[in-house]
Amino acid sequence: MSLLRVENLSIQFGGVRAIQDLDFTIDPGTVHSIIGPNGAGKTTLFNLITGVYRPTTGAIYLDDQPVTGRRPNELARMGMSRTFQNLQIMMNMTALENVMVGRHLHLNRNLLACLLRLPAITRGDRTARKRCIELMERVGLGGYINAEAGAMPYGALKRLEIARALAAEPTLLLLDEPAAGLNARETKEIDEVIVAVARAGVTVVLVEHDMKLVMGISDHILVLDYGRKLAEGTPEEVRNNPAVIAAYLGNV
Ligand SMILES: Nc1ncnc2c1ncn2[C@@H]1O[C@H](COP(=O)(O)OP(=O)(O)OP(=O)(O)O)[C@@H](O)[C@H]1O
Ligand SMILES: [Mg+2]
Known part of the structure; x- marks a missing residue:
């Protein structure tokens, strides 16, 4: 199939x-x-x-x-997840934050739960962060975790786009x-x-x-x-x- x-x-x-x-x-x-x-x-x-x-x-x-x-x-x-021909990176955020954006599908974003900072939310954020760091390492960006995206070289930004796309855990x-x-x-x-x-x-x-x-x-x-x-x-x-x-x- x-x-x-x-x-x-x-x-x-x-x-x-x-x-x-x-x-x-x-x-x-x-x-x-x-x-x-x-x-x-x-x-x-x-x-x-x-x-x-x-x-x-x-x-x-x-x-x-x-x-x-x-x-x-x-x-x-x-x-489905994708990268773009023209970089779609948020330059005023850190590299890790950009990857976390790709993760939002998997986060529990119930407003009330967030406001109350329920343990499940904090736990979810921690797991997401860990996974995103792992993905950055996988694409060779382990040295850029907390770098400002705007200060990263173009070649690294191309890999950052891939890490962000992978953060959604795509099959395609x-x-x-x-x-x-x-x-x-x-x-x-x-x-x-x-x-x-x-x-x-x-x-x-x-x-x-x-x-x-x-x-x-x-x-x-x-x-x-x-x-x-x-x-x-x-x-x-x-x-x-x-x-x-x-x-x-x-x-x-
Ligand atoms: N939103 C749009 N409105 C009008 N025409 C469009 C639009 N999007 C694409 N086109 C036209 O469709 C054709 C295919 O464009 P497309 O960007 O898909 O090509 P491509 O194969 O990706 O080219 P490249 O290798 O340069 O990226 C072109 O003639 C383009 O001008
Ligand atoms: Mg094209």
Whole structure:
């Protein structure tokens, strides 16, 4: 059974058909990459999957349940979590506080219980804090726990976004260009983080322009071009697909 299934999905913005008649499935426990030239519709597809946009036509199923039109917070509760192409970090908060924000789904936020500072709340906060520190260590940010986000280097902020997304304990993690703007060493660190996350059992959907990274860690690749599926398959199959080579990959 697939974890995510997309059927006949389309969205149109005025005259722009950003996604057209798209069908694909994502198996649990895999790293599934979505690649394509700028403007191919990759971020739009993430926005459709995570409920930010409602499709013009088509359907999305999570664990065989129809989820088309559900709101982002509902989908987050069902196990979807994501990072953003443009960093969505709160720069006036500490790194740990940013990760804690990703945890809010799992916190008991009954107002009265909070006001009374019931022991369960304090205990919950302590457990959440511990888990968030663990996640920061897992993405290599153990040295930044109490750092002001605004003072952190860009490469660390990209990993902070992943830690925050993981704080929601997702089953499906969508990463929109996690290596964009990173140097070779930082890209390798991100590569290791993604592999470790996948090994821990989280299904990863990766949008990325760095072909070396994509080819190295993906189980399956979907190639988009002008909102349509151009090809899909294993890295080997995609690399050797004449349509892909002709469209833009060149000599990967
Ligand atoms: N909210 C919107 N309103 C109008 N047009 C949009 C909107 N979102 C995306 N588009 C258009 O949809 C197309 C796909 O954009 P999208 O951002 O999904 O591409 P992408 O594959 O993520 O590109 P990149 O690699 O540059 O991030 C583009 O033509 C874009 O201008
Ligand atoms: Mg994009």
